[in-house]
Amino acid sequence: MKRLFLVSLLFSTQALGGDFKGDLDRDADRIRVDHPEIAARVDGMSPLKNRAGMLAFPGGDLVDPRAQVLIQDRLLDGGDDALVRTALAYALDDAHRIPWAVAAELEPKVRAALISGYKKAGDADALAAFESALQDESLVVRVEAARLIGYRPDLVSETLLQGLASALSDQEADVRRFGVRSVSWRQDPGGFDRVEPLLGDASAQVRGAAVRALGKLDRERAAALPELQALSSDADPRVKRSLKRVLSP
């Protein structure tokens, strides 16, 4: 168990700095020689569909640090299609998140999946990942970044806050919706004023998120807003639900 921990620490430390790809290739080669059974498992495994129809690689054995390294290796070098590589990305635990500089070179769907590695883990590397992902050219990446940054109120920088502000005016409703939510979850200073204009958003989902977010940021102030009260005639159930939370005694 102790040895496993040391191996894990070694690999995960390598994963966070230096020549990641070179180190990974070397580590993967060594594991394939020393543990052919693990290599056979990871290299030979096929994804299964979860109940929602998304590809996945279930199995508790895959959290073995050696298996994790081989999953990293297969993800970056295995030649699988983007859907399979997306599933491989979600098979990685926090300690084996892919450095964003490496992830940024991958397809949008895979990049979006790799952001989840920073949902709970990382410091400076996580900050850099979110700063970049919030400004990503790909919609799917921006959506995931806007959603997951709400889980990381500890990450703060001027660039990140600018990215989050731009998420609120993103052309895509999902980015705005998650951006609004993340601002409230993070309780960022000035968040109320930035979210308030989205009460008039064209998307009902965004309006509903804005109502809920304002209530979370300052319920009393939100309840007094004429723009918010005016939404009581909004027919969308998501808006109604949020209004009920904010306006109920």
Place this chain on the structure above:
Amino acid sequence: MQATRFSNILCLSLSLALIGCSEKGEDGLVAPPMLGSDTGEPGEGPPIQGDSIVLETTRGPIYADYLDFGEFPGLVGVPNLDDDDEDGQSDWNQSGDVSGDNDFALATLQTQDRAVRLELSGAAGIRIYDGSGMIMGDSAGSTYEVMSGSGDVDLRVEYADFMLQGTLQIEDVERGESFDVALTASPLLFNHHLQASKETMSVSVNGPGYSNADMMGDYEAALGDDFFAASGGDYEYDVWIQDEIEFGYATSPDAHLNVIFDMLRDRGLDDFAEDFYEKPGWIIVNWGDFWASSLDAGGNFEVSPPVTVDGVHYPYGRVYYGGAPGYQPGGATQDAVESFQVQKPFMPDSTWLCVGHVDEFTTTIPDPTAPKGFRFVISDTRSGWEVLEGMDHSTALPKYSPGGYAGHSLDSVGEMLEDTALINVNEEVQDILDEQEALFREELGLDDEDILYIPSLFEEVDECGGTVAALIPGMANLVVADVEDQPTIFLADPFLRSDVSDQSTDAMIAEVRARFPESLDLVFMDDWDVYHMMLGEVHCGSNVNRSAPRTWWEDAGHLISQEGGR
């Protein structure tokens, strides 16, 4: 006793009908009541028949002075859509020429040796045969005259589809008297959890890091021969058997048709229904254009136990399937289910879930002590948090600790309690659950004492648009099946403990046991790797066929609109 004699006589007299009377007592079916039984079918008993023209049916006699059994729904039957002679053709398409066909509504016309004129009206898709063949319907026309001196005539009525309605007018030519007999085909009915289970099924998988052998073992130990597992290798390791099929039936006093609604999802288990149930007495149906969303799955198609709502009694419960404006199960499916009328469907919102199925947050369980005989179970995050708060916050959670597809990257109870994002997610989920509970209260006529809250927590699912799935294995996603005639609950082990091998130390299990009726045994099963981490739980990975009550013509006619056969 009198009823039994009548039934036997009727069967014997219908030798040309090729009816297998033993079929009517098929194991697991609830036999239809007969005239004179304790069920107290209409009236005080028929007046003297004298020399009236009589149509004898399994329910009882129909004649001009006694029309109780002739009134809607009258002479009821099942659609003859199975393939009793296994020749690859629907029996309906063979116009009565099927060896062993046992799907007719049966009657004997007692003519008193007088001429009788018969006239069939109403929907197309109804045929009537006598011993010589088809006499009415299709190319045989709509009228037929039985010549005087013909004696009694055995009739068989055949239906082409569910819910067809017609009228048979029977005229005593000599006396110029006539009476009408309603003809009605059974609706398609779907099973609910208060019906006794006949067989429970799952899909077994056993590969590296991916095995449900323990869960299969638990099922086998409890249910014995009433359980079977299909091999995952035969079905692309598609374990979601709840989503693939829904068991239903059509029934009548003379015939019973088992029905499988073969869902449009068409994944690895697509051939399961054909492999196991394509046989005489069964049909496999679905509706639509074969494009399916996740909402077109059996886990998103549930049936409540019998309820009374706003004074309307639904003796077979109500169907519910999840959806929301713009994202719903297929329109053709909805149209079909609505057309069966008896289990009037309604639509809660399930679209806040990644998979989007109603069985992820609701179910029903039998409870003889409950006012309605059942409890409506709904997920509840408030009590989920309460259970956690009551635990030692340092309790390690080895099942939850790993990342990837193995766990939830949560090491302890305290880490869950301090996770503000998790709290935020569940706050919004609870708002939705409260809304949905209100809807179920309205649609099922539920009161406070009917509802059982099951402690739950949800988490967002990556790659799923901010929708959620169970964080603590979803225990509302349970199976009700009978062990030695006693309803037993099979549900997910929540693993909210340090020693994963010792369920007795699990505070969540203790809480759920305390909330459930004492009359129910609870079997907590390890569904973690194969189901829970793949966004499903025990119910998703199981299916149950159940015994079918055979009484709709007595207790559900008020739910069916009369088309007017004449």
